[in-house]
Amino acid sequence: MQKQPTIRDVAAAAGVSVAVVSRVLNPGSGPVAAATRDRVHEVMATLGYHPRTAARELKHGPPTTLGLLLADVSNPFFARLADQVVQEAHSRGIQVLLMTTQEDDQLESERLSTLIERRVSGIIATPTGNNLDIWKRLQDMGTDVVFVDRSIPALADVDVVTINNVESGRSATALLAAHGHRRIAMISGPAESTTGRDRIAGYRQALDAAGLERDDLLVRSAAFRGTAGGDAMSALLNLDEPPTAVVVANTAQVTAVLGRLAHAGVSVPAELSVIVFEDSPWTELMTPPLTIVRQPIDLLARHSVRLALANPGGRTPGKPTVVRVDAELIERASVGRLKVRA
């Protein structure tokens, strides 16, 4: 291990002042004779010089780092979002600091502290729903905060990028109603999540439009992670009047749900139609292939990064941007026409 050369080493070796080297490093910041520039470049190459980001960031804050704070990267939805965000950021020369909350307030708060200390220029996050004061503080500091996939209603002036959850919930439910189903269940995210709430709102719209009766027993909240989705499914199956169709919120849940159904010997779609919010290639390979609500992850990522870098050094207050992109309902065999009982 050798000590790293500094800008002064380069200056000395090239026989110029550090100011000149700095100008070579930042083209456009001042005039440098072509011959000098070339010589300095040469010296930098032979010395293996690389300017230290930490030092550069000292003077003026870094518009060079973004924080990406997700619930959980093992969830394929978030994983793909992370992938797209990283690509999009890299294409703009921005680095991404990845953090996870595990849906835990306390962890979220710790992560946010480190992001504050790093003075990141922007944060893209799936908020847990708490830590309101910290989010506010971040905005006061001039950090561009963007909520993606969900939001916090109490924080009115934060940029938000989501899919149109109301419409998605509505169209999925409407599809099931159109297939003759009258007992349609929904396994949704936690009650606090805006995502879940909006989808349920759409679900109710569709029921009303189809003239179907609402039954709150058919709407179940379950944690996004773990096997809670399976328990919700079991509860639904044990109802006096079990549903003939169900809309499920995400991958982890549908995995648990399908496992439970297989175990209980319930066949899809003959006995139960299934729609899931998801966008993995494997949904098509299952037996039966799953009807899905496809979320345009690339659009979510692109808009998020754009907003997170939009106002370097402070946003204009009072005008939050809300982007809602449309999800796409893709019909496959897991939805079937309701059979009239024999």
Added chain:
Amino acid sequence: MQKQPTIRDVAAAAGVSVAVVSRVLNPGSGPVAAATRDRVHEVMATLGYHPRTAARELKHGPPTTLGLLLADVSNPFFARLADQVVQEAHSRGIQVLLMTTQEDDQLESERLSTLIERRVSGIIATPTGNNLDIWKRLQDMGTDVVFVDRSIPALADVDVVTINNVESGRSATALLAAHGHRRIAMISGPAESTTGRDRIAGYRQALDAAGLERDDLLVRSAAFRGTAGGDAMSALLNLDEPPTAVVVANTAQVTAVLGRLAHAGVSVPAELSVIVFEDSPWTELMTPPLTIVRQPIDLLARHSVRLALANPGGRTPGKPTVVRVDAELIERASVGRLKVRA
């Protein structure tokens, strides 16, 4: 947006010197009277002071950031690896800078430059296989480099964490042989990848052990990403003597392979047995459930992080650590006994 308070603002407000505030910030770095400490803490709270990481890192390098350089986070294997690495790093108070190469040398080289400029203390990477000089330079600089999942044979003194690919390839192949298969194919990663090479070595060991003839036509290299796996499968089906069993390298490939098989009307396992290197819950939900080689991603992550933080400020040369963890073969219905032709 308000200007952020600095350590001098805190010192002034608390009526002490910056040295004292710094000592409060870094417990153990020097004596501070309890009363003073409390007062300073109070001032920091009311001022909303947060020390800037960039400034702290200037003095002595940062053992506080890790670079995680993966091919691609949309691949579930890497996504889960990222998730575990982030969790493991966070539990040690370390932050993770996430980057992707898309398996592209050029991009990899750019990402590495950024990591050099940030003076990260360690890098966990799935190398593309090129940029040898940059990897060497990083080690010279004292950066802890850890290759995970694959390695570069030409770089002998880099720490490596992988699964035991030879043994995995061998046991998967042996299982198929034990079921009576004599024409066993392997769809592997690119020929350059150590992962693919090792698995093929194991595959050959198993063939030899079972007294089966090697046929190079049955071994196909395909890119890890995209639909190349499907093309390889098609080619295998079109052989004069097509295989009756196949081992597939990863998720993206098996997705393409199964799609192709469904399209071609080949049934699994009746006409073709399938084993895949994968570890997603959904492999169990498919029809038929897939036999898999499960990779212990949490162990890979834990060892990688440990090694990447092992030698803060320079590794002892000449003693690279190589960790090989065992993968687990999980038998499910996608492997069947070879039927003798009628």
Added chain:
DNA sequence: AATAAAAGTGGAACCGGTTCCATTATGTTT
């Protein structure tokens, strides 16, 4: 009570860049 040891504090240099401003070299205009 005299003296030594320890605790608490502050001044100032330092990390490695950027940038303002003064100074010198070069080139243009008449």
Added chain:
DNA sequence: AAACATAATGGAACCGGTTCCACTTTTATT
């Protein structure tokens, strides 16, 4: 050739922390 604009360069302050060392105050020792 004189006068002036412009290009090229260097000196030094600055960003916001850390740390060495000197100095003062408190506590312990005999």
